[in-house]
Amino acid sequence: MSEAMNIHPGTTAAVAVHHDGHGHHQSFISKYIFSQDHKTISKQFLITGIIWAMIGGLFSVLFRLQLGFPDQSFPILETFFGHWAKGGHIQPEFYYALITMHGTILVFFVLTAGMSGTFANFLIPLQVGARDMASPFLNMLSYWFFFLASIIMLTSLFISTGPAAGGWTIYPPLSALGEASAGSIHGMDYWIISMAMFIVSSLLGGINYITTILNMRTRGMSMTRMPLTMWALLFTAILGVLSFPVLLSGVLLLFFDRNLGTSFYLSDIVVNGQILPNEGGSAILFQHLFWFLGHPEVYIIILPAMGIVSEILSVNSRKPIFGYMAMVGSLFAITILAFLVWAHHMFVTGLNPFLGSVFVLLTLLIAVPSAIKVFNWLTTIWRGNIRFTPATLFSIGFVSLFISGGLTGIFVGNSTIDIHIHDTMFIVAHFHIVMGVAAFFGMFSGLYHWFPKMFGRYMNNTLGYIHFWVTIVGAYLIFWPMHYQGLAGMPRRYLDKSGWASFNQFTELDKMITIVTIIVFAVQLMFVFNFFYSIFKGRKVNKLNPWGATTLEWTTPIRPGHGNWEGEIPEVHRWAYDYGKDGRDFIPQTEKIGENESKH
Amino acid sequence: MQTFFIIVILALGFLITFQIAKASEYVAILRGEEKSRKQTNKINGFLLLVFLIVGLFGVYYCNETLKGKILGAAASEQGVLIDKMLYITIAITGVVFFATQIALFWFSYKYQESDKRKAYYYPHNNKLEVIWTVIPAIALTVLVGFGLFYWFKITGKAPKNAMVVEVTGKQFGWEFRYPGPDGILGKKYYKYIDPAKNNSLGQIWDDPANHDDVWMEQEMHLVVNKPVQLVIGSKDVIHDVGLVHFRMKMDAVPGTPTTMWFTPKYTTAEMKKITGNPNFVYEISCDQMCGKGHYSMRGTIVVETQAEFDAWMAGKKPQYLVANPDKDPSVAKPDSTKAIASAAINNK
Ligand code: HEM
Ligand SMILES: [Cu+2]
Ligand SMILES: [Cu+2]
Numbered sequence: 001m002s003e004a005m006n007i008h009p010g011t012t013a014a015v016a017v018h019h020d021g022h023g024h025h026q027s028f029i030s031k032y033i034f035s036q037d038h039k040t041i042s043k044q045f046l047i048t049g050i051i052w053a054m055i056g057g058l059f060s061v062l063f064r065l066q067l068g069f070p071d072q073s074f075p076i077l078e079t080f081f082g083h084w085a086k087g088g089h090i091q092p093e094f095y096y097a098l099i100t101m102h103g104t105i106l107v108f109f110v111l112t113a114g115m116s117g118t119f120a121n122f123l124i125p126l127q128v129g130a131r132d133m134a135s136p137f138l139n140m141l142s143y144w145f146f147f148l149a150s151i152i153m154l155t156s157l158f159i160s161t162g163p164a165a166g167g168w169t170i171y172p173p174l175s176a177l178g179e180a181s182a183g184s185i186h187g188m189d190y191w192i193i194s195m196a197m198f199i200v201s202s203l204l205g206g207i208n209y210i211t212t213i214l215n216m217r218t219r220g221m222s223m224t225r226m227p228l229t230m231w232a233l234l235f236t237a238i239l240g241v242l243s244f245p246v247l248l249s250g251v252l253l254l255f256f257d258r259n260l261g262t263s264f265y266l267s268d269i270v271v272n273g274q275i276l277p278n279e280g281g282s283a284i285l286f287q288h289l290f291w292f293l294g295h296p297e298v299y300i301i302i303l304p305a306m307g308i309v310s311e312i313l314s315v316n317s318r319k320p321i322f323g324y325m326a327m328v329g330s331l332f333a334i335t336i337l338a339f340l341v342w343a344h345h346m347f348v349t350g351l352n353p354f355l356g357s358v359f360v361l362l363t364l365l366i367a368v369p370s371a372i373k374v375f376n377w378l379t380t381i382w383r384g385n386i387r388f389t390p391a392t393l394f395s396i397g398f399v400s401l402f403i404s405g406g407l408t409g410i411f412v413g414n415s416t417i418d419i420h421i422h423d424t425m426f427i428v429a430h431f432h433i434v435m436g437v438a439a440f441f442g443m444f445s446g447l448y449h450w451f452p453k454m455f456g457r458y459m460n461n462t463l464g465y466i467h468f469w470v471t472i473v474g475a476y477l478i479f480w481p482m483h484y485q486g487l488a489g490m491p492r493r494y495l496d497k498s499g500w501a502s503f504n505q506f507t508e509l510d511k512m513i514t515i516v517t518i519i520v521f522a523v524q525l526m527f528v529f530n531f532f533y534s535i536f537k538g539r540k541v542n543k544l545n546p547w548g549a550t551t552l553e554w555t556t557p558i559r560p561g562h563g564n565w566e567g568e569i570p571e572v573h574r575w576a577y578d579y580g581k582d583g584r585d586f587i588p589q590t591e592k593i594g595e596n597e598s599k600h
Numbered sequence: 601m602q603t604f605f606i607i608v609i610l611a612l613g614f615l616i617t618f619q620i621a622k623a624s625e626y627v628a629i630l631r632g633e634e635k636s637r638k639q640t641n642k643i644n645g646f647l648l649l650v651f652l653i654v655g656l657f658g659v660y661y662c663n664e665t666l667k668g669k670i671l672g673a674a675a676s677e678q679g680v681l682i683d684k685m686l687y688i689t690i691a692i693t694g695v696v697f698f699a700t701q702i703a704l705f706w707f708s709y710k711y712q713e714s715d716k717r718k719a720y721y722y723p724h725n726n727k728l729e730v731i732w733t734v735i736p737a738i739a740l741t742v743l744v745g746f747g748l749f750y751w752f753k754i755t756g757k758a759p760k761n762a763m764v765v766e767v768t769g770k771q772f773g774w775e776f777r778y779p780g781p782d783g784i785l786g787k788k789y790y791k792y793i794d795p796a797k798n799n800s801l802g803q804i805w806d807d808p809a810n811h812d813d814v815w816m817e818q819e820m821h822l823v824v825n826k827p828v829q830l831v832i833g834s835k836d837v838i839h840d841v842g843l844v845h846f847r848m849k850m851d852a853v854p855g856t857p858t859t860m861w862f863t864p865k866y867t868t869a870e871m872k873k874i875t876g877n878p879n880f881v882y883e884i885s886c887d888q889m890c891g892k893g894h895y896s897m898r899g900t901i902v903v904e905t906q907a908e909f910d911a912w913m914a915g916k917k918p919q920y921l922v923a924n925p926d927k928d929p930s931v932a933k934p935d936s937t938k939a940i941a942s943a944a945i946n947n948k
Contacts, residue, residue, distance in 0.1 A: 076603050092892040167889040173854060174837040174891060180771065181837075181891045267855025268790040270802075271771070271836040275791055283838055283853050317711070318719040326729045348840070349851045350858030353755035357748050364740045364747075371696075371736040372729065378703050379728070383720035384711045387637075388644035396648070396708050403700045407693040410740070414747040416685045416754065420847040423840060423887040461628075461640070462621035469647065476655065481662055487686075488670040489844030491887045494895040502844050502883050505669045522610060526617065539625060580719035 036136035037562040041143050042121035043454065046447075048150060049114020050528060056105035059098045061521050063495070066090040068514025070496045084162070093182050095495040096165040100183065101157065103168025104191070108198060109153070111301040111439045113146050116202075116240070119304050119446055120209045120233045122454065126553035127227055129218025129572065131563045134211040138204045145201035149194045156190030164191040167493065169294070172265040172286050176257045179272040188258065192251045199244045206244075209237040218552070220572035224328070225589065227551050227576040228321060231328050232307025235335040236300050243296040243339070250289030257281070284349050291342035298435050299338045302402075303331065305442020306373065309395040311576075312449050313377055315549045316392040317384025318585060320577035323376040330369035337366040347415040348422050356415050363413035370406050374399065385580075389547070390464030394445035397472045398438050404476075405434020408483065426486020429479045437475045444468075447531070452546050456559040457538030463530040467523055474520035478513050485509070550588050551576050638713070645712035652705035656698075672845070673874055675882070675903075676862040679847035681750045688746055692739055758861035762827035765820060768801060769832075769839030769852035772893030774884055775800055778814040780918060785831065786810025793835065798923035805920060815919035820884070821902045822864050823909045829861040839897065842887035845871070851888055864903045871903075 035041060065074060066089075073088030084094035121139065125132055133139045156163040165183025166175040170191065178185035213234045217226070256262040257278075265286045266278035314321040321327060344363040347356050377399050386392065408430040411417050421427065444467070451459050486492075490503040497503040545554040552572070556564050570590045578587040582598055628636040674680045711717075766777040766785050779785045786809035793802035800817075803810045822828050832841055834852040841860075842849045850860040872880045884899035904912070921928035 092895070096889075096892060096894075165892075169889075171838055171889070174889065177837070269836055269854050270790055270793045273795075275793065279855075282856060284856060320721065320723040322722060323724045323729050325724065348849050350853060350856060353752065356755070357751060360747055360751070361744055364744050367740055368733060368736050372733055374700060375728075375732040378700065378707060379722070381704075381707045381711060383722065384707075385713050385717055385719040386645075386708060386711050387713050388641050388648075388708075393644060393648075396704065399704055400701060403697065403704070407697050410693055410743060411686070411689055414685065414689060414743060416682055416747045416750040417689060419754065419849050420679075420682050420686070422849055423842070460621050460625060462624045463618070465640070465644065466617065466621075472651070476658070480659070481666060484662070484666040484670050489842065489847075489885070491842060491885050491895075493889050496895055499896050499898060500883060500885070501879065501881055502885070509666070522614075526614065529614075529618070530621075577723065580721045582721075583718070 034140060036132070036140045038121045038125050038133050038136065038139060039454070039560070039562075039564075041139055042118050044143050045114060045117025045121060045146065048147065049110050049118060050531070052105050052109040052114065052150065054525070054528065056102050056110060057521050057524060059102040059105070061518055062090065063095055063098045063102070064514040064517045066095055066495050068511045068517075070498060090495070092495060093162060093165060096167075096181070096493070097162045097183055097187070099493060100165050100167055100170075101153075101163055104153070104164070106436065107168060107297065107301070108195070109146075109150065111435070111443075112240075112297070113198065113201065115301065115304050115439065115443055116209075116233070116236055117143070117146065117205060118443075119229070119308065119450075120205065120237065122450065123229055123553065124209055124212050124233060125216070126453070126556065126560075126564060127230055127551050127576075128213055128216060129221055129552050129569045130212060130216035131565070131569065133208045134216055135208055139208050142201045142204035142208065145197050145204065149197035149201060152190055152194035152197065156187050156194070159186055159190070161185040161187060163187040169287075169290060170251075170254070171290075172254055172257065172283055173269055173271075176254060176266060177269070177271050177276075179274060184258075189255070192255045192258075195251055196248060199248045202240050202244050206237040206241040209233055210241065213237075218569045218572055221552075221589075224325070225572055225575045227307075228310040228324070228327055228331075229304075229307035231331055232303045232310070235331050236303040239296045239300050239303070239335055239338060243293040243300075246289055247293035250286055250293070253289075254286065284346070287346050287349060288342070291345045292339075294345065295342040296338045298431070299334060301435055301439045302442075303334070305398060305439045305445075306331070308442045308446040308449075309377065309398045310380075311551075312391050312395045312445050313380050313399075314577055314579060315449075315547050316387045316389060316395075317381045318387075318548075318579045319380060319384040320579055320581075321376070322379035322382075323372075324575065324577060326372055327376055330372045333369040334366060337362060337369070341366060341413075344413055344415075344418075347418045360413065360415045364410060367406065367410055367413070370402075370409075374403055374406070389448065390459070390461060390468055391445045391449035393465070393468040394441045394448065397468065398441040398445060400472070401433050401438040401441060401475070404480075405430055405432075405438060409434060420489065421486050423492055424486035425482045425490050425492055428492050429482035429486060432479045432482075433475070437471075437479065441471075444471075444527070449547070450553075451531075451534065451538075452541045453553055453556075453560075455535050455538070456541050457534055458541060458546075459534040459538060460530050463526060467527045467530070470523040471520060474516050474523070477516045478520065481509055481513065545588075548586050550578055550586050552589060555588065555590060641713050645709050648705050649709040652702065652709075655701070655705075673866070673871075674845070674847050675866050675871060676843075676846035676848065676864055678754045678862045679845070680865075681754060682847040685746055685750050689743060692743060696739075754862075755860075758829040758859075759827045762829045762861055763823065764829050764831060765822070766801075766831045766833070767820070767841055767852065768835060769841070769886065769890070769897070770835040771837065771891050772886070772897040773818060774820075774841075774897070774899035775815065775817050776820045777801060777816075777919075778913070778916075779809075780812025780814060782809060782812055784809040786813050790835070798919065801919075803919065803923075805924060811920045812918045813920065814913070814916045815922075816916070819900045819902060821904060821909055821912055823906050824864050824867045824870075824903050826906070827861055827863045829859055832858045832860070837890050838888050839886045839890045840888035842885040843882070843901070844885065845882050849887055867903045867905060868901075869904075 075088040077085035078088050084091055161182045163183055164187040165181050174180050175184050175188050213230055253264040257264050257266055263278035263281035265281045265283050267281040269276040310321050310327060341359060341363045343351060343359040412430055448459060448464055485506055541558050555570050572589045573592045574589055576589055581587060674683045764779050768775040786807040787804045788802045789804055790802045792799055832850050832852045834854045839852040840849060841852055846862050848860055848862050850858050872878055882901035886894055886897035
């Protein structure tokens with residue numbers, strides 16, 4: 001048996017038994033479809049996420065075409081989208097459907113499920129030293145609920161009245177009334193049901209991640225010996241488990257308002273000449289419920305990236321992460337504060353100004369742990385010996401973007417300034433840089449880094465470098481000038497500014513941004529190609545530990561089977577960051593502390 | 601056809617890039633992986649430095665080209681405060697931005713892999729952690745201090761002499777109501793809304809305060825240097841009264857009225873001179889996603905002197921009289937008996 005495993009490291013005891021006992025077909029299903037192996041589930045999340053990212057990215061190209069070339073007709077659009085793009089022009093309702101789906105897809109399906117689903121599933125058992133998740137079955141369910149959510153959301157793209165079109169924040173009454181927006185006729189119901197499935201998936205996953213990290217660590221793996229990826233994923237899961245239910249309740253009430261005649265969010269409405277009976281509801285209530293998830297959500301997206309970046313910068317600088325405890329502490333502080341700042345999205349909703357001031361204070365407080373993290377990353381690479389793998393470059397890019405976007409957070413978090421720039425392109429610039437692009441950088445970084453562990457092959461480096469350089473230059477070209485549009489007061493979600501005297505001065509800029517968007521999108525396709533090509537044809541990995549990392553995942557076979565380690569799970573004797581200690585390049589976590597070893 | 605060519609060219613470019621990428625992998629193996637890896641490392645280290653320098657220049661260039669197209673003079677007293685806060689924040693965050701970005705890319709370049717150097721084992725230093733907890737905390741305290749000082753000034757109670765205007769958003773336009781000589785906006789109830797009967801806001805005609813209220817659409821008039829308090833509402837979905845030049849903004853929420861106040865500093869005519877644009881207009885933009893016409897939900901404001909405003913207002917008829925012509929002395933008088941008779945008939 002063990003000999004066989006040495007020859008085919010990809011097969012495991014469990015699967016091997018299947019091969020003997022049952023037919024090929026069945027083992028394919030249990031191995032790749034209804035798999036309970038955390039590594040396979042991780043890849044399922046990843047590939048579903050990649051498909052969603054391509055759809056969401058394509059949408060952005062479409063609506064950027066409208067923004068960059070509002071007067072030009074693209075007949076090909078009409079060929080594909082019929083009356084939604086009449087005369088080759090993206091119609092307003094189509095435009096709003098596109099941006100709504102773009103936001104929903106990227107925020108939830110890609111950067112939440114795709115990100116956490118991929119890295120939490122893949123890394124947690126491997127890095128804490130467990131054979132699988134606490135409940136592999138719930139873990140599998142988590143993916144299939146996500147799949148279901150995906151199917152429902154995808155279906156909504158094809159219904160005749162169109163998908164939800166009220167923005168990814170789906171504020172009622174717009175999202176509640178079919179009379180107010182075509183997307184609210186049926187599309188919104190699909191959105192709500194899909195998100196309900198999504199939240200179930202996220203909860204099943206989150207509970208599993210927390211339990212696994214807390215209870216299934218291998219011998220010697222105390223909490224403070226865990227790599228920062230584990231801490232980040234732990235806090236991410238906690239955030240998700242505590243805040244997603246609030247969104248669920250929020251959207252269920254919306255569902256009732258839409259379909260059962262309740263008035264949670266509706267009051268005093270005359271729409272399309274029709275007087276509605278609802279009185280006494282509060283439209284603002286929804287925003288509180290939404291942002292009680294919505295703000296933690298942005299940290300659900302960014303924390304895994306922070307963990308990944310911490311790990312990769314340390315490995316590739318050949319230096320320990322600087323200030324491990326401060327890094328854990330700041331993650332913790334961010335997690336707590338993330339629950340206490342939601343109303344900074346609502347400074348101009350008529351919020352009581354005093355309440356507003358409390359939220360200003362708490363919001364700007366969150367910049368302190370963010371700053372600590374940045375300084376610690378800088379010190380980590382300081383006096384390192386840095387290898388620029390594509391993963392390292394994306395991590396450096398992440399830090400740069402996080403600085404840029406974090407600093408604009410200080411603008412928008414200050415209610416005085418926010419009066420002017422709320423709901424302008426400045427916000428779009430802020431969150432795309434700090435969350436959208438930065439989180440993607442974290443994700444790319446992690447993929448380039450752990451691809452060899454995932455698939456036993458390398459991705460093509462040259463394509464990786466092209467990918468990085470085009471993407472970072474492109475991202476700044478796209479989003480940096482948007483701050484200026486926002487300072488000029490240009491509202492977001494305006495598909496055509498030609499009717500305005502105050503906002504029509506940026507036509508050239510908008511063109512440039514659109515062209516860069518297309519280039520950047522093309523390069524992402526190249527990345528996807530590199531990804532899939534390398535799964536099958538990439539250069540094979542021939543060492544156990546290609547990056548010289550200390551962590552446990554690199555002690556598994558090159559292609560670990562279900563169960564991860566062939567023999568016993570290794571015991572851990574030290575923290576994850578002994579790089580460059582006592583003149584040694586690195587010391588794996590599994591190595592006992594030497595007698596003469598210096599203390600850190 | 602054109603699209604076809606573009607697709608072909610893209611595909612070709614793709615293919616070529618891919619072939620080069622694949623070839624470079626083979627070359628690397630031929631030349632010795634370690635050696636070619638080190639060379640790639642040098643190239644990327646160098647590129648990071650280039651990125652820093654070009655990037656800094658880009659930030660400067662972007663600012664030079666675009667700074668003339670943003671902001672302009674703040675046209676309200678509150679807007680001046682907001683701009684001040686903005687500049688304070690730009691100054692403080694600007695320093696941090698340049699310092700950290702330069703450090704990031706400079707370190708990356710400087711400490712790229714080299715055989716001559718070993719990485720420095722430096723896991724923690726509590727003093728440093730304290731320093732970079734305290735310094736940001738101080739900087740942020742300053743920002744919060746200024747911010748809240750201005751915030752309470754701006755959102756505080758409107759001065760007693762403020763004029764009141766009601767603004768109502770709807771898909772997709774703006775309606776305004778002036779309280780008339782009594783200074784009080786009459787009561788309204790949304791179920792009375794009936795544009796066909798000239799009651800677009802659902803004013804309750806039994807309320808005497810309504811009898812002198814003036815209603816209009818799309819264009820609002822304000823008096824220069826006189827504080828104005830806007831009472832903001834919506835008939836259907838959430839909108840937002842965005843006043844770029846005054847730097848003010850407030851959501852229009854159905855069922856929950858909101859308010860904001862500000863003091864216009866320049867008349868429209870003065871702004872034409874200041875901006876050098878003879879076509880200058882103050883615009884109201886809807887800043888909250890409200891449906892397919894959101895991007896075109898535009899209103900305008902005329903700011904004028906008190907005398908001009910009074911003259912303009914004098915020409916307006918209260919909506920009460922428009923909706924109830926029988927009560928209008930200027931309409932009803934010559935034929936009052938008939939009007940009363942017909943009203944009586946209607947009542948039966
Ligand atoms: C220094 C820390 C940060 C501060 C002070 C901050 C503050 C804010 C504020 C006040 C807003 C609302 C602005 C408005 O709508 O007028 C906002 C929007 C947003 N922020 Fe941040 N932010 C910070 C960091 C982040 C991070 C790390 C992320 C994500 C990873 C993020 C993601 C977002 C998103 C997605 C929105 C826009 C949501 C929408 O309206 O569609 N922010 N931020
Ligand atoms: Cu937030
Ligand atoms: Cu609007």
